[in-house]
Amino acid sequence: MQFKEIVGQQAVKQRLVNSVKENRVSHAQLFLGPEGSGALALAVAYAQYLSCENRQPEDSCGECASCRKYQKLMHPDLHFSYPFFAKHKDDNALTFIEEWREAFSANPYLSLDIWRGYLDAENKQANINIAECHQIIKKLSFKPFESAYKILILWLPEYLDKTGNALLKIIEEPQPNTLFLLVAQNQDQILNTILSRTQLIKIPAMTYDDIREYLVDHGQPKALAEQAAYLSEGNITEAIQLTQQEENNHHGLFVQWLRTCITNNKEGDLFKLVDQLAKLGRENQKNFLRYGISFLRECCLINSDAADLVHLPPAELELAKRMAKAIPLLPAEAITDELEKAHYHIERNANPKILFLDVSLQIIKILFFKTFRAKADSIYS
Structure with missing residues (x-):
């Protein structure tokens, strides 16, 4: 070599x-x-x-x-x-x-x-x-x-x-x-x-730009390369594995999920999304949650006047700026905590349908009732 x-x-x-x-x-x-x-x-x-x-x-x-x-x-x-x-x-x-x-x-x-x-x-x-x-x-x-x-x-x-x-x-x-x-x-x-x-x-760790360019040079679509580079957090091994999985749109699905929780007026849409998330498969569910954690972290940076530290593709960056206005710093941190707990439980074979429904309800409580749960309850198995 x-x-x-x-x-x-x-x-x-x-x-x-x-x-x-x-x-x-x-x-x-x-x-x-x-x-x-x-x-x-x-x-x-x-x-x-x-x-x-x-x-x-x-x-x-x-x-x-x-x-x-x-x-x-x-x-x-x-x-x-x-x-x-x-x-x-x-x-x-x-x-x-x-x-x-x-x-x-x-x-x-x-x-x-x-x-x-x-x-x-x-x-x-x-x-x-x-x-x-x-x-x-x-x-x-x-x-x-x-x-x-x-x-x-x-x-x-x-x-x-x-x-x-x-x-x-x-x-x-x-x-x-x-x-x-x-x-x-x-x-x-x-x-x-x-x-x-x-x-x-x-x-x-490798830089976002280096991983993205490597994936594009090896035939990956630009959007998928950007998402894999972003999710991998400097781990090129992880980025390669992400591109080898079934192609999915973590960004679009996560934003749709957040918007449904924010509006809280179409219960049928929420249950449809929960069913869709439950069918992703464990590895895709973990990657979806990791993307959500990373995306909300970028929103927190925007709310902390540190937008120059944000590493998102242009289209996702614009949406993150709008989402940051709807989700202030403390609620964003609380939702991130819920996603991290969900990732932990998914790794331990939690029931995905119960888990994503519970996390959805927790997000709604955080946004509408300012209710921040201190510890996760083990109700997913």
Whole structure:
């Protein structure tokens, strides 16, 4: 993978390239970024750049023997470690290497949920076991075979339990020209003994514009790309999944729902909308609620005189400004709270028809009677 294939993250790419040009390559680095930020893809592109035989000013050449092997994830000096669902105590990452190559090649913005789909997970817990730690030590005890560097990319070190301490010595005192690239999402879940031995590289969430442009360039309609980029909140993995679902109009349906609650004079329309929402399916219901939460948050920004911070497509922005006048700041916050509670219950298999009817009535109470419920009642199951 080359840097140019990765969406956005120009500042991080430049920092990585400069570290090579200035000969400041740390032997243990932690790529820390939220899911969907491209941290894993950046680590692979960085490893390819380090190993490239005809390195260009800003990227690997993509044509030399080393780059061709990297493109297939089959370079003899490139090693991967990742969480897996062990069937036997001796299972390690090599047991699942073909599945790993297939998963990464299909989507370099991999998430654990997507990775789980390539494995027979059953009800097992993902982890990086002691057998894998011993395999890492064994693989990295030798000198590089072809390239200047032998590189291990360890994805999600959060799934190393205390057995991960077995790696401390080789991380702190590796063989010459051996690099550890750890790719993590949650710093607090990494063993402190490992964290203290790495150089931190922070990777931010992707921008709305970068995700939108990526989706449009890959054939998605502009309106769907804008909505997916907005809903994903910087997570390109989530944005891609949103575009792969059945196309829907969260914006139009949510505004229609709010307007029906605001007018409160056509009960038949409300029940029809509740039936429509109940038939969306759980994932679409969750995305619908997430859109509503995001939309109301933008309305709150408008009401707080922070319209310059709003990120909505032009048509939706105009409607948000009008909706902000109808729903002041405090009611908007209270409705947002109801939507967050509804999202929580949908994830736990709530009865959608009862749930959306109850939320509708709560919105009406908030808007007309200024009744703000402190806690959600568990009445949806």
